[in-house]
Amino acid sequence: MRKGRIMKEPKQLSVSAIQNGTVIDHVPANTLFKVIQILGLDHIDNQITFGTNLESKKLGRKAIIKISGIYFEDEDINRIALVAPEAKLNIIKDYEVVEKRVVEVPDSITGIAKCMNPKCITNFESVTTKFKVVSKKNVALKCLYCEKITTQENLQII
C-alpha cells in the first residue's frame, strides 16, 4: 500500500440513518439474504441499506437492514421469525425510534420452509408448503399436506 494514501483523509462508508422507515437489527449474517427474500425487499423501489458480518456478542456475526418508507404489519414481519428469531425492529419516524418490536413465530407458515418428509407431495410438485406451528419454542411445523412434523433441527428454508 502506498504511504501517501494513508495520510489522506480516510474515506468512510457510512450507513446513514433513515428519516422514516424500519430498521431490522440482530439478523444472523448467514440469513440476511433469506430475510430480504422473505420480505420481498428485492422487488421494491424503496431505498434500502444493509450491513452484514458486523460484530455481535449475541449472534457472532449479525446483519442490519434499513428500509426507508416502509412499516411492516406483524403478520408480515413475523414471517422472518424462522430465519431470524432474535431480530429486533426499530420503527423510525422523523429520525427518532418511536417503537421497538420483536418478531414472534406465527401460528402458521406459508412457503419459506421445506417439509422434511421426502415422500411429501410438496417435494414432488410445485406446491407452496403450508404448516401449522405446533411448537414455537423449539420450532415444530406440521405439514398440512402429509401431516408429518418438521422439527427445528431438520428445518430447511426454501
Next chain:
Amino acid sequence: MKNRSLVSIDDFSTQEIIKILDLSEEFEKEPTRKLLEGKVIATLFFEPSTRTRLSFESAISRLGGKIVGFSDASSSSVSKGETLNDTIKTVNNYCDLIVMRHPIEGSARFASEIATVPVINAGDGANQHPTQTLLDLYSIRKTQGTLDNLNIFMVGDLKYGRTVHSLMMAMARWNTTFNFISPVELRMPDEYKLYLDNIGLKYYEHTDFTDIISKADIIYMTRVQRERFSDPIEYEKVKNVYVLRNTMLKNTKPNMRILHPLPRVNEIHTDVDKNPKAYYFEQALNGVYTRQAILCSLLGIK
C-alpha cells in the same frame, strides 16, 4: 357435508362421523338404490389397491352411478409425465366426485385444493386412509352396540401401520382404553402415545398377548412384515408371537370381535375363520355400506 372432501379422518367432527355411521346402517338395510343415477364418479388409482377399489366400485355400482378411471398409474397419462395437478384439473371436468389412491403423502389434500368436486382420499402413501377408519368404526359400533368405553387391543406392526394410527386417533374420541401389542421394533410411535397422555386416556404396551386378551372387546390385527426389520434374525424371533390361533380365544369375552384391515397373510390362523368372533370378512363388507354413506353425504344426496 355437501361438496366437502374427505382427506383425513380429522376433517370430520364427531357428530359428522356419527352421521356417516348412521347413514351406513341405512345402506346396510337397503344397499341397492338408484341414488347415484346420472352421477359419474372417477376412481383414480395411481397405485393398485384391488380391495379398496372394488369396494368403492361396488358401492357406486349398487347405487346406479357410473365409474370412470384407472386402476394403476401405468395405464394413465402419469406414465407420460403428467403432473398430478394437470391430471386432477382434467378429470375434474369429467365427473361429480373423485376417489383417489396415490403413493405420495399429502397428494389427496393437494388434489382437494385443485378440484372443484369433492375428493375422497382412498389412501395417500403412509399418511391417511379415512374410509378404512370409518368402516372400522362402523364395524366396532355394530358389533359392540356402542363406541364408548371400549377396550381395544391393537396387535402387530404399530409403528408403520397407517390404519392403526388413524383408528387410534379416531377411537380416542370415545374414552377408549388401548392395549398395544407389538415387537419392540414396531411399537406405537411416541407422538401417538403423547397424544393419549395429553387427553388422559389409558394405554398399555405389551410384547405378547396370549395371557391378556380376555379383557379385549376388539382385537385389531395387523401384519408384521419381514421387510420392516433391519435384522432378519429379529423377525424370525417374533414372527410367530403375533399369530392369533383359535385356541387362544377360549377365555375371551362373548362380545369380543377380531378385526383386520386385510389382506391377511398368516397373522390370523385360518382355524380362527370359523369362530363366530372372527369378523374381518364382514368388516370388509361393511366397507361398501360406509363408502355408500360417504359418497352420498359428500354429494349432498343424503
